[in-house]
Amino acid sequence: MELFYVPLLSLFVLFISLSFHFLFYKSKPSSSGGFPLPPGKTGWPIIGESYEFLSTGWKGYPEKFIFDRMTKYSSNVFKTSIFGEPAAVFCGAACNKFLFSNENKLVQAWWPDSVNKVFPSSTQTSSKEEAIKMRKMLPNFFKPEALQRYIGLMDQIAANHFESGWENKNEVVVFPLAKSYTFWIACKVFVSVEEPAQVAELLEPFSAIASGIISVPIDLPGTPFNSAIKSSKIVRKKLVGIIKQRKIDLGEGKASATQDILSHMLLTSDESGKFMGEGDIADKILGLLIGGHDTASSARTFVVKFLAELPQIYEGVYQEQMEIVKSKKAGELLKWEDIQKMKYSWNVACEVLRLAPPLQGAFREALSDFTYNGFSIPKGWKLYWSANSTHRNSEVFPDPLKFDPSRFDGAGPPPFSFVPFGGGPRMCPGKEYARLEILVFMHHVVKRFKWEKVIPDEKIVVNPMPIPANGLPVRLFPHKA
Numbered sequence: 001m002e003l004f005y006v007p008l009l010s011l012f013v014l015f016i017s018l019s020f021h022f023l024f025y026k027s028k029p030s031s032s033g034g035f036p037l038p039p040g041k042t043g044w045p046i047i048g049e050s051y052e053f054l055s056t057g058w059k060g061y062p063e064k065f066i067f068d069r070m071t072k073y074s075s076n077v078f079k080t081s082i083f084g085e086p087a088a089v090f091c092g093a094a095c096n097k098f099l100f101s102n103e104n105k106l107v108q109a110w111w112p113d114s115v116n117k118v119f120p121s122s123t124q125t126s127s128k129e130e131a132i133k134m135r136k137m138l139p140n141f142f143k144p145e146a147l148q149r150y151i152g153l154m155d156q157i158a159a160n161h162f163e164s165g166w167e168n169k170n171e172v173v174v175f176p177l178a179k180s181y182t183f184w185i186a187c188k189v190f191v192s193v194e195e196p197a198q199v200a201e202l203l204e205p206f207s208a209i210a211s212g213i214i215s216v217p218i219d220l221p222g223t224p225f226n227s228a229i230k231s232s233k234i235v236r237k238k239l240v241g242i243i244k245q246r247k248i249d250l251g252e253g254k255a256s257a258t259q260d261i262l263s264h265m266l267l268t269s270d271e272s273g274k275f276m277g278e279g280d281i282a283d284k285i286l287g288l289l290i291g292g293h294d295t296a297s298s299a300r301t302f303v304v305k306f307l308a309e310l311p312q313i314y315e316g317v318y319q320e321q322m323e324i325v326k327s328k329k330a331g332e333l334l335k336w337e338d339i340q341k342m343k344y345s346w347n348v349a350c351e352v353l354r355l356a357p358p359l360q361g362a363f364r365e366a367l368s369d370f371t372y373n374g375f376s377i378p379k380g381w382k383l384y385w386s387a388n389s390t391h392r393n394s395e396v397f398p399d400p401l402k403f404d405p406s407r408f409d410g411a412g413p414p415p416f417s418f419v420p421f422g423g424g425p426r427m428c429p430g431k432e433y434a435r436l437e438i439l440v441f442m443h444h445v446v447k448r449f450k451w452e453k454v455i456p457d458e459k460i461v462v463n464p465m466p467i468p469a470n471g472l473p474v475r476l477f478p479h480k481a
């Protein structure tokens, strides 16, 4: 499962599949090397503390699980048992630094086995070492230099999206629209697919994969899990078809080397001169589609939510974006220089990501026994780093629940204390891409509308990404021309 980023939705899947873990439950955790295990309790047999871990998110307070235990044990590392696995939760910047700096040394990424069933191909197309090497290339395709050329494309798609989905409507529901915006941009920027029929051909199986990941992992005909497995094969086959055609088009000069991420992937070799195979590229693109879908859509939905609630913040973003609008000729597309001017808007987006991080955290697995802060961590334990609790540390972020974009002025928060995109070698490769997508979206939405929430106290459900329970319906007030 090396190549794929899989949202924490899959952890829910694992919870459902606990019964399978029953059979294989490992021996009880024990201390090693003379150091004690971290404080904490492992909860009910097998189920451990999974229910408490998940249910605080369902109620909209995922950080509560962690803060309650940090206070109870007076420790920033505590033991628990989640999803049938002995685990330690690592809280705060110092812990994040330790885990992120020890990637592939003391720890490695860990995702549930069920995910491999949906995406088995990466393990078949390349060896583990090759897969790691290929993954190292991923950030190259998403560096600011590489992405600059796609800003105009994003701007164009955003304009079409707002014309068809938002204009001339009194009310819209933001989350589904944010998802469709994400998918259209990804199709265009990743593989130059923009014909509505072609996008729809990919969207249908893609949606089945997205919902199959959060379903009960029972692989029987008709189950969402089964449909996700089938759909991942369909999407992969379609992607391989697009890749083969692109190779021909590049050879015949009908496609350009810089038109999208796919051309870039096909024409970039690793340090030993090796190019990625078709299967690897298809895997990567599918992984990127999944990795960037709900995360960025959740982030944009919360931008809209906070701007509805905070008129002064809205005003600041509006003024900044209108300066950019005024500086452009009619029909001129956004450029890299315009994005660089969106400083306040990005501070606002960062504050949104601090208070509502799309990924609450992620798991690692201990590769060997080690000690941290005087506690023994046995080989095989799962280790969880948490964005949410890190972001609400009042020592780093005074009055942590206050929405204050000025926290990101200048150098911003100290290293490892603001981690919506993770850190270390596994830091989100889509970070810069997500930044562009979010800023282009903010540009379009504020230059067109003001809005208010239809449901003032709409509940937030974190399962595992934060999403307003009704998808965030808003009433639109277009600016007068």
Ligand code: HEM
Pocket (backbone or CB within 6 Å): 002, 003, 004, 005, 006, 109, 135, 287, 288, 289, 291, 292, 293, 295, 296, 299, 357, 358, 359, 362, 363, 419, 420, 421, 422, 423, 425, 426, 427, 428, 429, 430, 431, 433, 434
């Ligand atoms: C606001 C939007 C996003 C957030 C908050 C986010 C967050 C994250 C985080 C926290 C991780 C690291 C997980 C870990 O430590 O194991 C990650 C990994 C990843 N993200 Fe994102 N992400 C976002 C958007 C995107 C986008 C747009 C893409 C694709 C273009 C993407 C692709 C990936 C991939 C492929 C990985 C896995 C990297 C690996 O396994 O080494 N993400 N993301």
